[in-house]
Every structure is written in C-alpha cells, then in structure tokens.
Amino acid sequence: MVDQVKITVTLEATLATRLSAAATERGWSPEALAAECVVQHLEVAVRHRVLIERLEQVDAAILDMAEAVGELGAPAAAIDLSKVCRLGRDVDAADPTP
Numbered sequence: 625m626v627d628q629v630k631i632t633v634t635l636e637a638t639l640a641t642r643l644s645a646a647a648t649e650r651g652w653s654p655e656a657l658a659a660e661c662v663v664q665h666l667e668v669a670v671r672h673r674v675l676i677e678r679l680e681q682v683d684a685a686i687l688d689m690a691e692a693v694g695e696l697g698a699p700a701a702a703i704d705l706s707k708v709c710r711l712g713r714d715v716d717a718a719d720p721t722p
Contacts, residue, residue, distance in 0.1 A: 633658055 635643065640654070647657040 631662070633662070 635658075643658060644654045647654040650657070
C-alpha cells in the first residue's frame with residue numbers, strides 16, 4: 625500500500641497569497657499548510673458521510689418499526705392484540721371484573 629499520494633492543487637492568485645502569508649506566520653511552507661487544510665477537510669467530509677449513512681440506517685429502522693406497529697394495529701381476526709403488549713395484560717390482571 626502506498627503511504628502517500630501526490631495531489632496538485634490550483635489556487636487563485638489572491639488565495640495563494642493569503643495561504644503563503646498564513647504559512648509564513650506559522651513557520652510552515654505554503655505546501656505544508658495547504659496539505660494540512662486538505663487533510664482536515666477530508667476528515668470532516670468522511671465523518672459527515674458516516675453520520676449521514678447512520679442517520680439513513682436509523683430512519684430505515686424507524687420506518688420498519690412503524691410499519692410493524694401499523695400491521696399489528698390493523699384489524700385482523702387472527703391476532704389477539706391483548707397478547708402483543710405486556711402492559712395490556714398487566715392492566716387486565718390488576719383490574720378485577722365485578
């Protein structure tokens with residue numbers, strides 16, 4: 625596996641001047657500062673993409689749960705809804721019928 629990959633960056637003249645000035649203030653070369661900026665932005669982009677993927681997974685799981693609840697709530701002769709929820713059974717057991 626390659627340890628480094630070379631990338632060429634083309635900047636507008638005014639931005640290149642600002643980059644050079646900022647690098648000089650910090651004692652860096654303009655190339656090192658530009659590389660560090662690119663690395664930081666790529667890390668943020670990757671983290672952002674991972675978060676978006678996780679949100680999509682959560683959304684899909686919530687949709688699956690909502691569909692399951694909808695199917696359980698739909699009228700059907702074969703399903704006894706009182707056996708689906710423990711809370712319903714506990715309430716029935718605590719409430720004696722006169």
